Amino acid sequence: MASLQVLHETKALTGDAVTLTVSERKGDRNESQTVLRACAVLKAFQYPGEELSLGAVMVRTGLPKTTVFRLLRTLVHGGLVERSHGSVYRSRIGPLDRRPFRIGFAAQGDFEFSNEVLKGLEKAAAREHVQLITVDNRYSAREAVRNAEILIKENVDLVLEFQTYERIAPMVASKFVESNTPVIAIEIPHPGANFFGANNYKAGLIGGKALGRWAREAWGGNAERIVLLELPIAGSLVELRGTGMIDGLRAELPQAANLPMIRLNGRGDYEEVLDVLRQYLRRAPARRTLVCAVNDICALAAVRAFEDAGRSEQVAVMGQNATSDARAELRRPGTRLVGSVAYFPERYGDELIPLALSILRKKPVPSTVFIKHQLITPRNVDLVYPLDVNSARSVMLQ
Numbered sequence: 001m002a003s004l005q006v007l008h009e010t011k012a013l014t015g016d017a018v019t020l021t022v023s024e025r026k027g028d029r030n031e032s033q034t035v036l037r038a039c040a041v042l043k044a045f046q047y048p049g050e051e052l053s054l055g056a057v058m059v060r061t062g063l064p065k066t067t068v069f070r071l072l073r074t075l076v077h078g079g080l081v082e083r084s085h086g087s088v089y090r091s092r093i094g095p096l097d098r099r100p101f102r103i104g105f106a107a108q109g110d111f112e113f114s115n116e117v118l119k120g121l122e123k124a125a126a127r128e129h130v131q132l133i134t135v136d137n138r139y140s141a142r143e144a145v146r147n148a149e150i151l152i153k154e155n156v157d158l159v160l161e162f163q164t165y166e167r168i169a170p171m172v173a174s175k176f177v178e179s180n181t182p183v184i185a186i187e188i189p190h191p192g193a194n195f196f197g198a199n200n201y202k203a204g205l206i207g208g209k210a211l212g213r214w215a216r217e218a219w220g221g222n223a224e225r226i227v228l229l230e231l232p233i234a235g236s237l238v239e240l241r242g243t244g245m246i247d248g249l250r251a252e253l254p255q256a257a258n259l260p261m262i263r264l265n266g267r268g269d270y271e272e273v274l275d276v277l278r279q280y281l282r283r284a285p286a287r288r289t290l291v292c293a294v295n296d297i298c299a300l301a302a303v304r305a306f307e308d309a310g311r312s313e314q315v316a317v318m319g320q321n322a323t324s325d326a327r328a329e330l331r332r333p334g335t336r337l338v339g340s341v342a343y344f345p346e347r348y349g350d351e352l353i354p355l356a357l358s359i360l361r362k363k364p365v366p367s368t369v370f371i372k373h374q375l376i377t378p379r380n381v382d383l384v385y386p387l388d389v390n391s392a393r394s395v396m397l398q
Contacts, residue, residue, distance in 0.1 A: 034071075037061075037063060037067060037071055038071050038074070038075060040061045040063065041057060041061055041063070041068065041071045041072065041075065041081075042075070042080065042081070042091060042093070043061075044056075044057045044060040044061050045090070045091035046361075047357075047361050048091075048094055049090065050090065050091070050361065051084050051088050051089065051090045052088065052089055052090075053087055053088050053089075054068060054069060054072065054087040054089070055087075057072065057089070072089055076089070079092065080092055080093055100129050100130055100131050101130050101131065101157045101158070101356075101357065101360055102130075102131045102133060102154070102155070102156045102157050103125065103130055103131070103132055103133070103156060103157060103158050103159070103160065103353070103356055104132075104133045104134075104135070104151035104154060104156035104158070104159040104160065105118065105121055105132055105133070105134045105135070105159075105160045105162070106134075106135050106136075106137050106144065106147045106148070106151065106159065106160070106161050106162055106163060107134060107135070107136050107137060107162055108137055108139060108162045108163060108164060108186075108187075109136065109137060109138050109139035109140075110136065110138070111139070112323050112324060112325070113321055113323065113343070113345050114162060114345075116345035116346045116348075117162065117186070117345045117346075117348045117349070118134065119346065119349075120345065120346050120347060120348050120349030120350060120352075121160070121348065121349040121352060121353065122349070123349055124349035124350055124352070124353035124354075125349070125353055127353075128353050128354075128357060130353060130356075130357070133151065133154050133156055135147040135150055135151060137162065137163045137164075139164060141163075141165040141167070141168045144161075144163035144165065144168060144172055145168060145171060145172060145175075148161075148172045148175045148176065149175060151181075152175060152176070152179045152181060156181065157181075157182075157360055158181065158182045158183070158184070158356050158359060158360055159176060159181055159182070159183045159184070160183075160184050160186060160352060160356065161176075161183050161184070161185050161186065161190060161193065162186040162187065162188075163188065164187075164188060164233060164234055165188070165233055165234075165235075166188055166189075166233070166234060166235025166236065166237070167233075167235070169185070169188060169189065169190040169191065169235075170190075170191050172190060173185075173190040173191045173192055173193055174191075176192075176193075177192055182194075182359050182360070184196050184352065184355060184356060184359070185197075186348070186352075187234075187237075187238075188234060188235065188237065188238075189237060194355070194359065194365065194366075194367055194368070194369070195367065195368045195369065196348075196351070196352060196355065196368075196369045196371075197369075197370070197371060198241070198343055198370070198371060198373070199370040199371070199373065200237055200238055200239075200240040200241040200244065201240040201241070201243060201244040202244065202370075202373060203241055203244065203320060203341045203343070203373045204240065204241040204242060204243060204244020204245040204246075204247070204248065204292075204320075204341075205244040205245070205247060205248040205251075206244075206248065206341050206373055206374075206375050207244075207245050207248065207292070207318040207319070207320060207339065207340075207341045207375070208244060208245035208246060208247060208248025208249040208250075208251070208252075208292065208318070209248035209249070209251060209252050210248075210318060210338065210339050210375050210377070211245070211248070211249055211252075211290055211292065211316060211318040211338055211339075212248065212249045212250070212251065212252025212253035212256065213252050214316055214338045214339075215249075215252075215253055215256075215290055215316060216252060216253055218316070219288060219316075221253055221255060222288060223253065223255075223256065223259060223288050223289070223290050223316075224259065224287040224288045224289070225259055225260050225261075225262065225287040225288070225289045225290070226246070226249070226256065226259050226260070226261040226262070226289070226290050226291075226292065227261075227262050227264060227280075227289055227290070227291045227292070227302070228242050228245070228246065228261060228262070228263045228264070228292045229264050229265075229266040229273070229291065229292065229293045229294055229298035229299075229302065230242050230263055230264070230265060230266055230294055231265075231266050231267060231294045231295065231298075232265060232267070233267055234294075238294065241294055241320060242292060242294060245292040245318065246261070246292065249290065249292065256290070259290075262280070262284075264276055264277070264280060266293065266294050266295065266297070266298035269297065270297050270300065270301055273297060273298050273301040274301040274304055274305055277301055277302055277305035277306075278305050278308065278309070281305055281306070281309045281311070286311055286314055287314065288314050288315075289306075289311075289314060289315045289316075290315075290316055290318075291315060291316070291317040291318065292318055293317060293318060293319050293320060294320060295319065295320050295321050296319040296320065296321045296322070296323045296325065296326040296340055298319070299317050299318065299319030299320070299326060299337060299340060300319070300325055300326060300329060300337070302315065302317045303315075303317050303329065303335065303336050303337050306336065307336075312334075312336055315336050316336055316338050317336055317337050317338060318337075318338050318339055318340070318341075319337060319339070319340035319341070320340060320341050320343075321340060321341070321342070321343050321345075322340040322341065322342035322343065322344075322374075322376040322385075323340075324388065326340045326376075327340075327376065327381050327385055327388055328388070330376065330377065330378045330381045331378065331381060331382070335378065338377070339375050339376055339377040339378075340375075340376050341373050341374070341375055341376070342373060342374045342375070342376050342384065343371060343373065344371065344372070344374075347371075348371070351369065351371075355369060
């Protein structure tokens with residue numbers, strides 16, 4: 001853990017932890033000045049685990065070197081401070097004089113994925129004693145811009161931005177830059193922000209390869225058409241998901257490079273995507289079709305559309321996200337959903353809150369953090385998500 005050394009500009013060191021030295025206070029003959037100075041030293045440590053050099057403690061407390069040295073030695077002996085290495089110290093108790101960090105979260109909207117992210121963030125924030133201020137972008141570009149202004153007025157210390165529209169990312173980011181508010185962008189990159197989210201190309205590659213293997217084993221490789229359900233509003237990064245799926249499919253099924261590919265817009269909710277697919281199937285001849293879906297909403301709509309058209313045996317679908325609805329579908333006997341690549345939004349909070357705190361504490365952090373992906377299939381869904389089965393049993397027993 002990097003230690004904080006004395007800098008030429010003491011403003012960066014003093015922060016808001018100790019703004020009044022002991023010598024500046026009016027004395028009370030019933031008070032012990034030594035104890036007050038010891039309190040000032042303890043208050044110099046602003047967050048759990050922070051390491052300060054002797055000189056840094058001097059700057060933050062305004063106390064003489066010999067006094068600080070003596071007090072630190074005493075606090076070490078008393079078990080309240082520990083010596084890390086050399087002349088670097090770390091408090092063994094929590095910060096005494098700092099308000100909790102206030103972190104803003106602009107949720108994507110009232111969708112399962114976003115809601116799972118929010119639940120995980122709330123748990124992690126409570127665990128770390130962080131105040132979480134939440135607004136809802138409602139899957140709207142206009143709302144996302146308005147919410148950025150709301151979070152700035154709330155004077156949050158950092159923002160977790162989760163909005164879908166790549167085209168407004170520069171506008172949203174510029175507002176936070178002007179207010180000097182650090183940002184972690186979730187899933188969609190924003191200029192100047194740290195990125196946290198999917199490795200879209202890799203996730204697509206995992207799904208595409210699995211779909212290719214399925215076609216080779218179940219159809220002898222005799223697929224006749226590819227349908228790619230895309231989400232153009234999300235921009236170039238999410239587009240890599242589709243690119244990865246096609247590359248993965250062709251890696252396992254080389255003849256797929258010669259198959260006709262139809263691109264459909266997967267924007268909207270389940271019913272809207274279902275309507276787009278139904279319209280397509282009314283005019284499309286019956287063919288063995290491999291469907292690469294940008295998300296599980298599109299994947300489930302594809303399964304339903306082919307069923308309604310009486311073409312279930314002529315389709316195989318690969319999804320992305322492994323939502324609870326997709327997991328339920330994977331458990332259904334005879335499903336044409338071959339699999340879905342998991343993103344584990346329920347785990348986002350466990351990584352996002354520590355990442356945010358590291359940024360706020362001026363610790364070095366990577367500019368990009370990719371989540372881990374895993375292919376979920378009918379064979380392993382109960383192993384990866386056993387709680388789904390337990391929850392279903394509990395409902396049946398009620």
